[in-house]
Amino acid sequence: MKTTINNKVYELNDEAADRNLLDYLREELDLTGAKNGCGKGLCGACTILADNKAVKACRQKVSFIDGKEVLTIEGMSGPGGKLHPLQQSFIDCGAVQCGFCTPGMILTAHAFLLKNNNPSRDEVRKAITPNLCRCTGYQQIIDAIMNAAVNYG
Ligand code: FES
Ligand code: FES
Known part of the structure; x- marks a missing residue:
């Protein structure tokens, strides 16, 4: 393989x-x-x-x-370990608390933004439904994804 x-x-x-x-x-x-x-x-x-x-x-x-x-x-990170803009956005928006959900959440969001770089808040909310977060209440995660969308497309 x-x-x-x-x-x-x-x-x-x-x-x-x-x-x-x-x-x-x-x-x-x-x-x-x-x-x-x-x-x-x-x-x-x-x-x-x-x-x-x-x-x-x-x-x-x-x-x-x-x-x-x-x-x-x-x-996801670039040369020298520079964070991807989506990762940075999670930090900037306070979307990381315990961090356990974060890698999976970021990858789900990344796949979504590759297909839709101008999403509505509802579309983002729906896109991350397969991923559970026990800490954040989701609003900061949605903010982070919305703010990062400008880097796609
Ligand atoms: S560990 Fe795979 S979905 Fe929970
Ligand atoms: S940040 Fe703790 S589960 Fe999401």
Whole structure:
């Protein structure tokens, strides 16, 4: 199996095909940004992008990413670790509290903004429904996504 993760090509051992994707990313590739919140597809903390679509890694096997381009939160920042404007916007808007939901939330928002760079507040609210946040009450997260939209398109 061959996959690209954060612009780096990986040749994955075929024996890994049936392993849980989230566990594999975290345990074998040391990509620990995706979190295990529920392990059941309910919270979105494990969200990654595969070919620019948001995917709950806890619900997939490694074989799912064969031939795909994967983005995890580790791949969002630019050269020298400069934060992506969407990440910076989360900080500026106070959208990060405990931070557990943040990587998944940012990737869901990123996939959404790639498709819609001029969203309404309601569209943003709807887009992030797969992702739960126990801390913020969501308003700051929506602010952050709205403010970052100008950087897309
Ligand atoms: S850990 Fe995957 S959806 Fe909760
Ligand atoms: S910031 Fe704590 S769960 Fe969202």
